[in-house]
Amino acid sequence: QTNTLIVLIGQGSNTVPASGTASSAFLGKLLVVPMDGSHWVGVKALAQEMGRRGHRVTVVIPEVSIRMGPGKHYETVTYPVPYDKAYVDSVMASHIDVIKKTAQSFTEKIKNRFAQIQKITSLIHTGAESLLFNDSLISHLAQQGFDAVLTDPMVPTGSLVAWKLGLPTINLLRGIPCFMDVKSAGCPSPPSYVPRFFTGYTDKMSFKERTVNTLVALLEPLMCRLLYWHFDNIAYQFLGEEVGIAEVLSESAIWLMRTDPILEFPRPLMPNMVPVGGINCNVRNPLPEDLASWVSGEHGFIVFTLGTMVSEMPEETTSVFLEAFRQIPQKVRGRYISPFQIINQYNGMGASERPAGSVNILTPHPGARGLCHAVPMVMVPISGDQPDNAQKMASKGVGVVLDIVSVTTESLLQALRDVLSDTRYKENIQKLSALHKDRQIDPLELSVYWTEFVMRHKGAKHLRSAVHDLNWIQYFCLDVIALLTTVVLVFVILTVKCLKLCLRNLGRKRKQD
Amino acid sequence: QTNTLIVLIGQGSNTVPASGTASSAFLGKLLVVPMDGSHWVGVKALAQEMGRRGHRVTVVIPEVSIRMGPGKHYETVTYPVPYDKAYVDSVMASHIDVIKKTAQSFTEKIKNRFAQIQKITSLIHTGAESLLFNDSLISHLAQQGFDAVLTDPMVPTGSLVAWKLGLPTINLLRGIPCFMDVKSAGCPSPPSYVPRFFTGYTDKMSFKERTVNTLVALLEPLMCRLLYWHFDNIAYQFLGEEVGIAEVLSESAIWLMRTDPILEFPRPLMPNMVPVGGINCNVRNPLPEDLASWVSGEHGFIVFTLGTMVSEMPEETTSVFLEAFRQIPQKVRGRYISPFQIINQYNGMGASERPAGSVNILTPHPGARGLCHAVPMVMVPISGDQPDNAQKMASKGVGVVLDIVSVTTESLLQALRDVLSDTRYKENIQKLSALHKDRQIDPLELSVYWTEFVMRHKGAKHLRSAVHDLNWIQYFCLDVIALLTTVVLVFVILTVKCLKLCLRNLGRKRKQD
Structure with missing residues (x-):
């Protein structure tokens, strides 16, 4: 059997094609207020599937965005924004400053990272304000008689619209860094075994790690305040009442969590939190002929991806990777530009047709694709939840994590050879993959069910915990x-x-x- | 539309007929160590269904029991016990002393209740010892190469067998009074909104109620110690190692909880706790002809049931009920003996064929049957979890609770007329019933899936929370x-x-x- 592994850099993403059972008896109207970037992918998949089943699905998107756009099974309503595509691209390109290998002082690094975050945040706020303070758009939406709102509450624009229109909300999300999702759902998350965002810890922590984790947990309310400061102000202006984002989110009917006990660690959930991780594991698109022959090489192949956020790498980093790839017998397929191109190339290969070791790649959750196809990984996380995701996968013994800034040709080669030669990586990912794929119900099917449930019953009040009526x-x-x-x-x-x-x-x- | 309501006394029960999809590719061997009484019903349903799908299912039961016995789709292994059927019946009949209306002093009441509990406990311990210390039986089981054990851990005989044989355990249960199930699963259950057993509280508690609830929560470890004192000793003798029941239970792979957010209150769950409440909502047996004509009366009818535990009532109590039933226009169908007889009579009526207001009755969970068929209830709880269940249903506005000892013809008539005339009861139960029946997957199907999952993967270690490795x-x-x-x-x-x-x-x- 030939060896294959994935080199994941950053987050990838994937569209889910229409599939599933026939539409149910109830047909309603769904308003979708998506988030841009990789967050769009999951929401789009669900919106498409809802439309395919006969619901009237309306997706509200800005005229200019990173990747949001029309689809076959939903209608779009667009609104003007005070920036152009070039500006959006320039904000995205700021990633390159963060992963630069050139000698940067610590202050410089922090400055770059901060500048990048500020640019993205500003873009998000401007986008949200352009929607919420577009009176004619809001009154148009109010007249449509929607049954529910589907949104990613990390950017709570959709949640605010839902509150304004008095509609129940279905959240589809990967998580909110300051645990606002968990808190708004009223879900306990003891810091003793629930690792916090950005710590890279597993559920088994040493005393020192537990101390850091507890400190992070104690600082979360402050982090949430800072993260949603501007949105709290927007909420006040938009709703005309003294209500914060945390309170708005606590009214959510259902939380569709893009998590999986296989990728994450077992932790408490509330009855209205539904894990739907692996939502696009079953994606199958036809593979172009040139790739079909390419993947059947003697030594297997390595898939190299930068994910959805990073469109290019600094030249020094690129050369590190190219040099390493030259020195291994496995073929390497990679790309720096056009995230969707390679998705469509690799997704064509069904599990049965593929030669031993071949693999589909790119996913909203680094590692999920590797998990999906039982292929070990070398992971080079860049930002967001990527370092955490990579650490989690590494802790399960299915891959190796490298640092993007300090990576060298030697360390990359070493990692590639380790993962290729040590059969335990392959064994571990095969075990995990088998567990991951053994489900009683397809995650997309489950997401559709709960979305329809909320539309049918005008919410899910019976699942709302009494914890929301308690002060601390x-x-x-x-x-x-x-x-x-x-x-x-x-x-x-x-x-x-x-x-x-x-x-x-x-x-x-x-x-x- | 005619009015119908259910008078529930105590716990009922129900068998689930073979139904569902074709058997999966994996076929294994399942050992079932059931619990007697109403607890048997759910475990039997799952054992039957697993057998029907082609798994080899072996049920271990004592030679003498309340109601356990052979089934079409599983084989039974029996073991001798040092008591006879007459003794078991006498223990069951001790219920009558507890619900006597005759003037009893408080001391007498406590004495009667305590004597009853002691008799039942002694029966349970003797049964468990007869199984566990039957060396030839245990070594016979050890040789069968089972993949997993299905049991109700409230009586942890099956859990001990699983530990001894090194097999993963699937628990199917209603709950353990001292919350040992919740604790063994590592699940948080804050006393501020998770009402404790026997309190009769809802999830919305006053300060006084919260204080009592917290006290009960604080006393739970002590209650568990007392409840499982003897079993802890049995565990030590049987396993030959210093391991308590709590530790044995914490190794369980899956907890199939016979609860439902509709009947209960929303509370945290761990990923290996799966709510499968309403497992026999879809039961449909043909209705005998005499009953088919009976249920189509002008005023509707009232179903009166004593549940599975109480085989007869004191004469004074009986006359209270009969007198009340004489004074209402609705027909009343009831029985004191033979729990299964009336199940088979009423279960015949499918939702569509039934005349307006007709209803199926008897369920392992009082109220579940009423919920299943959207019929309001007058509930007269006797013991166990019945008072809590009744209070929960009453708190949702779907019925009225009466006290078995103090009930009079007048109070019963008042309750019947209230529930029959006030349309809000009907409206509330209809709403709840619609929510209860709106599921993405049938609870029995879900139970089969998880049982097969544990058998296929030799456990569910990835769902085991790291909380088990932490001290308090x-x-x-x-x-x-x-x-x-x-x-x-x-x-x-x-x-x-x-x-x-x-x-x-x-x-x-x-x-x-």
Whole structure:
């Protein structure tokens, strides 16, 4: 059997073709307010499938975006934005400054990273404001009689529209870095075994790791405040009431979480949180002929991808990779530009038709594609949730993680050879892949079911936990603990006083005797 | 439309006929160690269905039991027990002392209740010991090469057998009173909104209720100790190692919980806890002709059931019910003996064929049958989880709860008339029923899937939370909190000392000046 592995750089993505069972009896109207970038992919897949089943699906997108656009099974409503495609591209290209190998001081690195985040944030805020403060658009949407809103609440534009129009919300998301999703769903997430974003920890932490994780957890409310500061202001202006994003999100009917116990670690979930990870594992597109012959080489092949966010790499980094690829017998297929091109090339290969070791790549979740096709990975995460995802996969023994800034031809070659020669990587990913694919119901099917459920029943109030009516003192029963402590203390004090009194009286009596 | 309601007394039960899709490719061997009484029903349903799909299913039952017995799709292995059927019946009949209306002092009541519990407990322990210390039986089971064990862990006999044979366990249960199931699964259950067994509280509690609920939660470890004291000893003798029941249960692969967010309140679940409530909602048996004509009366009808545990009522109680039933126009169908008889009579009526207001009754969960067929209820709970179940249903506005000891003809008539005349009960149960029946996958199908999953993958280790490796100090991060508090304290003390020193020096300098 030939060896194959995937070199994943950053996040990839994938469209899900129309598939599944016939449409149900209930047909309704769904409003979709998507998020751009890789977040678009999952929401688009669900919107497409809902439309294919006969629902009227309306997707609201800006006139200029990274990748959002029309689809076969939904209608689009566009709104103007005060920026052009060139500006969006320039913001995306700022990734290159962050992964530069050239000697950067720590201050420079932080400055670059911060500048990039600021640019993206500004783009997001401008986009949201262009939608929300477009009065004619909002009143047009209000008149359509939608049954529900489908959105990715990491950018809570759709959640605000839903609140304004009094519609129930279906969230489809990968997660919100400050755990606002988990908190808004009222879900417990003990820092003792639920690793936080950006820590790269697993669910088994040392004391030091647990301390850091707890500190991050303690700082989360602050992080959420900072992240959603501007949106809290937008919410106030848009809704005309004193309501923050956290409160708006806590009204969500269903949370479709793009997570999987195989990729993540087992953690508590609320009944309205539904894991739908691996939503595009079953994607099958026909493979172009030139690739079909290419993938059947003697030594197998390596798929090299930069994901959806990074359109090019600094020249020094590129040469590191090219030099390493020259020195291995496996064929390497990669691309720097046009994310969708290679998706369509590789997705054509069904599990059965593919030669041993061949693989589909690119996914909204680095590693999911490798998991899907049981192929070990060398992962070079860049930003966002990628480092965490990579660490999680590495902790399961299915691949190796390299740092994009410090990677050299030697370290890359070493990693490639390790993963190719050590059969344990292949064995581990095969085991994980078997578990990942053993499901009672297809994740896309499940997402459709819950979306329709919310539309049919005008929400899912029976799944809303009573935790939302509690403040944190009540939640942790601090008032009860205070009462119980007081009772115990009073009891102890009274007992001691009584005993003292008794002893004194006894002493007096003895004296009198 | 005619009115119908259900008078539920105690727990009912139901068998699930063979149904579902064709058997999957994987066929294995399943060992079933069931629990007697109403607990048998769900386990039997799953055992039957697994057998029907082609798995080799072996059910281990005692030679004498309340209701366990052979089935079409599984084989039985029996073992001798040191008691006879007459003794089992006498233990069951002790219920009558508990619900007697005659003037009983509080002490007498407690005495009766305690005597009843003691008899049942002793029966359970003797049964478990008869199985576990039957060496030839255990070694016979060990030789069969089973893939997994299906059991109800409330009586942990099956869990102990699984541990001994090194097999993964699938639990199918309604819950364990001291929350040992929840704890063994590592699932958080904050007492601020998760009502405890026997409290009858909902998820929305007043301060007083929250205090009581927290106290009950604090006492749970003690309750578990008491409840499983004898089994902990049995475990030590049987396994020959220092391992308690809680530890044995924490190794369970999957928890199939016979709960439903509609009947219960939304609360956290772990990924290996799967709600399969309403497992027999779709039961359809042909209805005998005499009943088919009976149920089509002008005023509708009332179904009256005592559940599975109570075979007869004290004479005074019986006359209360009969007198009330004489005074209403609705026909009443009831029975005191032979739980299965009426099940088979009523289950014949499919939702579509039934006249308006007719209903199936008897269920492992009082209220589930009413929920299944959208019929409001008058509930008269007797023991076990029945008072809690009844309160939960009442809190959703779908019925009225009466006390079995204090019930009078007048209070019963009032309750019947309230529920029959107030359309809100009907509306509420119709809404709940629609939600309850709107599922993406049939609960029995889901139970089969997870049972087969555990058999295929020899467990479900990837769903086992890391929480099991933490002690309670680590779980609550008390060590981290201690460290952080110390750091903050040291910092504050040092700062204060420094300031004092500075001020003193400043003071001195001024003096010197």
